[in-house]
Amino acid sequence: MEIKNQMRLEFLSKSQNEGFARVAVAAFAAQLDPTLEEIADIKTAVSEAVTNAIIHGYENTIGYVSIESKLFDNGIIIDVIDKGKGIEDIEKAKQPLYTSKPELERSGMGFTVMETFMDELEVTSSPNEGTHIKMVKYFANDAEETGRV
Structure with a gap:
């Protein structure tokens, strides 16, 4: 797999930055002319991953999300x-409806949403060291299949 372009973005773990991250990644992906559905999938998955980092990773403290x-x-x-x-337990955290923050009325569907909207999802994490979520989305290349001309 040959990398055509890449970018890095870093921002404070403030909830208002979730929308910024979602739009920035979608704009970057637009270079490959994905469908609107593919862009929506990316935005949704990025939103969930960034929200998890802010709410669960930093828990009322400020750090950086990359x-x-x-x-x-x-x-x-x-x-x-x-x-x-x-x-602490990635498999437990990935279970639908599991949330470590029920008092915040979290749905517990973040990882399920990421798995649904992306083609690959890999989560690595260590207590007190952070979390790395890797997501891959493949774009349809067939113009007839996607409706692109």
């Missing part, structure tokens, strides 16, 4: 990285 994105022939790799508290 996003690294790489474009290749038919898709994008998106890494969302925080240096927050980490996840």
Whole structure:
């Protein structure tokens, strides 16, 4: 897989930066002319990953969230990285409806949403060292299949 372009973005773990991150990654991905549905999928997954970093990774403290994105022939790799508290049990955290913050009325669907909207999801984390979420989205290349001309 040959990387065509890449970018790195770093911002404070403030909730108002979630929208910025979502739009920035979508604009970067637009270079490959994805469908509107593919862009919406990316925005949704990035939103969930960044929100997890802010709410769960940094828990009422301020740190940095980094996003690294790489474009290749038919898709994008998106890494969302925080240096927050980490996840003790990744498999438990990935279970639908599981939330460590029920008092915040969190749905517990963040990882499920990421898995649904992206083609690949990999989560690595260590307590007190942070979390790295790697997501891959492949874009349809067939103009007839996607409706692109």
